[in-house]
Amino acid sequence: xxxxxxxxxxxxxxxxARAGKIQTPHGDIMTPAFIPVATKATVKSxxxxxxxxxxxxxxxxxxxxxxxxxxxxxxxxxxxLHKFMNWGGPIITDSGGFQVFSLxxxxxxxxxxxxxxTDPNLLIPERADDERLPKLAKIGxxxxxxxxxxxxSTHYITPEKSIEIQHNLGADIIFAFxxxxxxxxxxxxxxxxxxxxxxxxxxxxxxxxxxLSEFASVSRPSxxxxxxxxxxxxxxxxxxxxxxxxxxxxxxxxxxxxxxxxSLVRTGFDGFxxxxxxxxxxxxxxxxxxxxxxxxxxxRHLLGIGEPEDLFMGVExxxxxxxxxxxxxxxxxxxxxxxxxxxxxxxxxxxxxxxPIEDSCSCYTCSLYSKxxxxxxxxxxxxxxGTLATIHNLHFIVHLVEDMRRSIFDGSLELMKKKFxxxxxxx
Amino acid sequence: xxxxxxxxxxxxxxxxARAGKIQTPHGDIMTPAFIPVATKATVKSxxxxxxxxxxxxxxxxxxxxxxxxxxxxxxxxxxxLHKFMNWGGPIITDSGGFQVFSLxxxxxxxxxxxxxxTDPNLLIPERADDERLPKLAKIGxxxxxxxxxxxxSTHYITPEKSIEIQHNLGADIIFAFxxxxxxxxxxxxxxxxxxxxxxxxxxxxxxxxxxLSEFASVSRPSxxxxxxxxxxxxxxxxxxxxxxxxxxxxxxxxxxxxxxxxSLVRTGFDGFxxxxxxxxxxxxxxxxxxxxxxxxxxxRHLLGIGEPEDLFMGVExxxxxxxxxxxxxxxxxxxxxxxxxxxxxxxxxxxxxxxPIEDSCSCYTCSLYSKxxxxxxxxxxxxxxGTLATIHNLHFIVHLVEDMRRSIFDGSLELMKKKFxxxxxxx
Numbered sequence: 001x002x003x004x005x006x007x008x009x010x011x012x013x014x015x016x017a018r019a020g021k022i023q024t025p026h027g028d029i030m031t032p033a034f035i036p037v038a039t040k041a042t043v044k045s046x047x048x049x050x051x052x053x054x055x056x057x058x059x060x061x062x063x064x065x066x067x068x069x070x071x072x073x074x075x076x077x078x079x080x081l082h083k084f085m086n087w088g089g090p091i092i093t094d095s096g097g098f099q100v101f102s103l104x105x106x107x108x109x110x111x112x113x114x115x116x117x118t119d120p121n122l123l124i125p126e127r128a129d130d131e132r133l134p135k136l137a138k139i140g141x142x143x144x145x146x147x148x149x150x151x152x153s154t155h156y157i158t159p160e161k162s163i164e165i166q167h168n169l170g171a172d173i174i175f176a177f178x179x180x181x182x183x184x185x186x187x188x189x190x191x192x193x194x195x196x197x198x199x200x201x202x203x204x205x206x207x208x209x210x211x212l213s214e215f216a217s218v219s220r221p222s223x224x225x226x227x228x229x230x231x232x233x234x235x236x237x238x239x240x241x242x243x244x245x246x247x248x249x250x251x252x253x254x255x256x257x258x259x260x261x262x263s264l265v266r267t268g269f270d271g272f273x274x275x276x277x278x279x280x281x282x283x284x285x286x287x288x289x290x291x292x293x294x295x296x297x298x299x300r301h302l303l304g305i306g307e308p309e310d311l312f313m314g315v316e317x318x319x320x321x322x323x324x325x326x327x328x329x330x331x332x333x334x335x336x337x338x339x340x341x342x343x344x345x346x347x348x349x350x351x352x353x354x355x356p357i358e359d360s361c362s363c364y365t366c367s368l369y370s371k372x373x374x375x376x377x378x379x380x381x382x383x384x385x386g387t388l389a390t391i392h393n394l395h396f397i398v399h400l401v402e403d404m405r406r407s408i409f410d411g412s413l414e415l416m417k418k419k420f421x422x423x424x425x426x427x
Numbered sequence: 428x429x430x431x432x433x434x435x436x437x438x439x440x441x442x443x444a445r446a447g448k449i450q451t452p453h454g455d456i457m458t459p460a461f462i463p464v465a466t467k468a469t470v471k472s473x474x475x476x477x478x479x480x481x482x483x484x485x486x487x488x489x490x491x492x493x494x495x496x497x498x499x500x501x502x503x504x505x506x507x508l509h510k511f512m513n514w515g516g517p518i519i520t521d522s523g524g525f526q527v528f529s530l531x532x533x534x535x536x537x538x539x540x541x542x543x544x545t546d547p548n549l550l551i552p553e554r555a556d557d558e559r560l561p562k563l564a565k566i567g568x569x570x571x572x573x574x575x576x577x578x579x580s581t582h583y584i585t586p587e588k589s590i591e592i593q594h595n596l597g598a599d600i601i602f603a604f605x606x607x608x609x610x611x612x613x614x615x616x617x618x619x620x621x622x623x624x625x626x627x628x629x630x631x632x633x634x635x636x637x638x639l640s641e642f643a644s645v646s647r648p649s650x651x652x653x654x655x656x657x658x659x660x661x662x663x664x665x666x667x668x669x670x671x672x673x674x675x676x677x678x679x680x681x682x683x684x685x686x687x688x689x690s691l692v693r694t695g696f697d698g699f700x701x702x703x704x705x706x707x708x709x710x711x712x713x714x715x716x717x718x719x720x721x722x723x724x725x726x727r728h729l730l731g732i733g734e735p736e737d738l739f740m741g742v743e744x745x746x747x748x749x750x751x752x753x754x755x756x757x758x759x760x761x762x763x764x765x766x767x768x769x770x771x772x773x774x775x776x777x778x779x780x781x782x783p784i785e786d787s788c789s790c791y792t793c794s795l796y797s798k799x800x801x802x803x804x805x806x807x808x809x810x811x812x813g814t815l816a817t818i819h820n821l822h823f824i825v826h827l828v829e830d831m832r833r834s835i836f837d838g839s840l841e842l843m844k845k846k847f848x849x850x851x852x853x854x
Contacts, residue, residue, distance in 0.1 A: 040809055041800075045811065047815075069806065070803040084799075370511070373512065377469065382469050383469075383472040
């Protein structure tokens with residue numbers, strides 16, 4: 001079985017966009033690539049064959065959710081996530097840090113992965129220990145304590161615990177435990193949080209290498225990515241990129257079990273995530289700062305981003321991987337991507353529209369079903385409504401990034417973007 | 428394109444069970460066969476490919492539901508039900524009569540397709556015009572007026588209207604409009620209702636032949652089945668079977684358009700449904716009475732029945748077709764068929780059971796997923812939980828009837844039934 005590697009196959013002239021290949025024990029990911037989210041060990045409403053048929057090369061599952069239910073120990077006993085959920089391709093798990101953020105400081109507020117508001121009231125610095133709203137998570141120096149959103153039980157996650165959970169799940173690519181801060185936090189808090197994230201990154205890396213050395217097996221994660229944080233502060237973002245790029249621990253090559261600490265080789269992260277909750281207008285600036293510093297020979301994953309315009313921005317700035325619930329979540333709610341922008345399929349004008357969502361689309365849904373049928377299924381609350389819409393949305397986004405990859409090879413990325421955004425109405 | 432025909436291929440010695448073949452414009456149905464229900468133009472939670480992969484040869488859609496939403500005219504405009512829902516195989520539509528029953532006299536009571544109670548209080552005769560409970564349907568001599576369960580709008584369905592709706596939907600096999608009575612009705616009401624059903628059957632047959640002659644096209648239903656009613660009254664059931672068997676109207680061969688009424692040929696029903704709401708213990712008696720009289724050369728469809736033990740009873744008594752929401756509805760609720768009886772997959776004992784639902788089962792679900800995963804998906808409210816359970820249940824029931832067909836050919840039906848029911852716990 002292949003271990004983890006990354007190679008840049010083509011880089012555009014006068015820019016940062018690049019096409020590459022990530023090798024994992026469960027297959028390759030040709031980058032740039034969009035990775036659909038399988039939060040709870042299933043891409044909602046789709047069987048794995050449909051995920052693959054839509055063009056997905058890998059899936060990303062959420063550590064936080066699977067830790068709580070069914071439990072990472074159970075998944076390990078089942079033979080790991082690949083076998084448990086019947087996905088033979090590469091799997092990525094996140095660190096749980098983002099969920100800690102959304103259950104903690106962001107809980108009950110309108111702050112998400114992308115924060116569109118620039119409301120000055122919301123931008124008043126708030127500390128994570130602000131008690132005006134109920135929170136399910138509390139951040140300490142050593143880790144995070146939180147209450148399960150399922151049953152209220154109390155849990156404590158440290159970097160070591162996060163890595164252990166991710167090793168039990170057995171994804172191909174895992175992430176260091178981090179603290180995702182709100183864009184509304186002040187610089188003082190951002191710096192404090194970032195230092196914590198870096199300490200946690202080091203401990204994650206150490207524990208990952210330790211586990212690899214002690215129990216090396218093909219079913220263990222072969223790659224660990226560090227997560228760059230720092231909010232929208234230039235100095236902090238650059239510092240984070242530099243520190244994580246240079247961070248190494250004593251380790252040894254994969255599959256050399258039983259020799260932890262004995263090797264003189266120092267190894268670092270296999271790739272990097274760019275984390276954070278962004279005001280939309282800050283995102284490209286942050287990605288630019290960070291990717292100027294991150295090493296060229298390691299893959300970069302922009303976490304939780306999936307709008308077409310943001311995917312272009314990321315690819316142009318040297319991002320290799322994206323994941324986002326957007327195409328699947330929107331699909332289940334009847335919002336569908338088209339080359340002209342998003343449409344709401346239950347809109348009256350589609351009731352008698354017997355053409356496919358897009359004539360030019362080769363997805364399963366567009367090949368066989370009309371807008372009228374899908375619109376009717378949503379109105380009738382039929383389960384396959386979400387399935388059909390999700391298949392198209394996933395196909396749309398996955399192939400959009402695949403097209404970007406192709407255009408990197410033939411030098412037409414800029415042209416392709418212009419053409420796409422000329423007809424696509426951003427909403 | 429083939430028109431409708433039926434042939435008996437094998438009949439067992441010393442019994443009524445038979446294997447046959449129904450030819451329709453959209454393919455053959457090898458009988459006996461279980462037909463899954465696609466109430467609202469979709470077998471709930473499954474894409475059509477999964478329905479086919481589970482072994483289904485045809486689907487049955489509900490006229491009442493499709494008439495109200497999206498409307499039969501819209502389905503017609505879409506090119507008919509086959510195209511609209513992407514099901515290339517044979518389609519059957521019911522008459523709407525059962526829904527009229529369940530929204531009328533049975534509304535708000537514990538009376539369904541199979542009524543398990545023999546509570547003497549419930550068996551006190553009640554008339555359909557009993558006003559103690561709110562009803563959505565009212566039966567008149569000419570047809571039924573009812574209120575939509577969706578928006579409260581008022582509708583009136585006559586036999587002609589039911590046939591017209593079914594022609595618009597364009598299924599291969601359609602049913603005459605009937606009144607399904609409650610087993611709690613007295614003999615007087617049963618007789619009155621039966622006479623009405625027979626008058627409606629005649630009008631359905633006449634209107635079907637008229638429409639066929641006037642607008643003959645390959646997209647029109649090629650077969651009309653009459654529905655035998657009569658509650659649990661022997662004389663009425665036998666009378667109904669005889670009258671419908673002998674009922675003919677002036678007609679002409681299919682696809683001889685524009686000659687309605689000019690032909691001297693008298694034609695009758697292409698097959699028969701056995702309708703009714705049954706106390707479980709009455710069902711086999713009723714089926715025996717009826718099938719003794721119905722012609723051997725026409726197919727017989729026992730409407731709405733799907734429990735394994737009832738399928739055996741039906742096949743033994745010469746039934747060729749069954750349909751039922753049972754395997755799909757139970758599947759969505761986490762109740763799964765096994766050779767040892769039904770199991771509830773969320774039961775604690777399956778939490779760490781990493782074996783498939785049935786080792787010997789060749790369905791998609793059993794080939795790739797563990798009980799632990801399916802159990803977890805139900806607890807996590809994931810959409811594909813219902814999909815995976817439904818696939819197995821459908822495969823189980825469809826193949827059970829397929830096995831009966833095989834055993835008819837090799838003379839082992841009795842043995843096969845004994846073997847099955849020895850391990851299968853009826854619940």
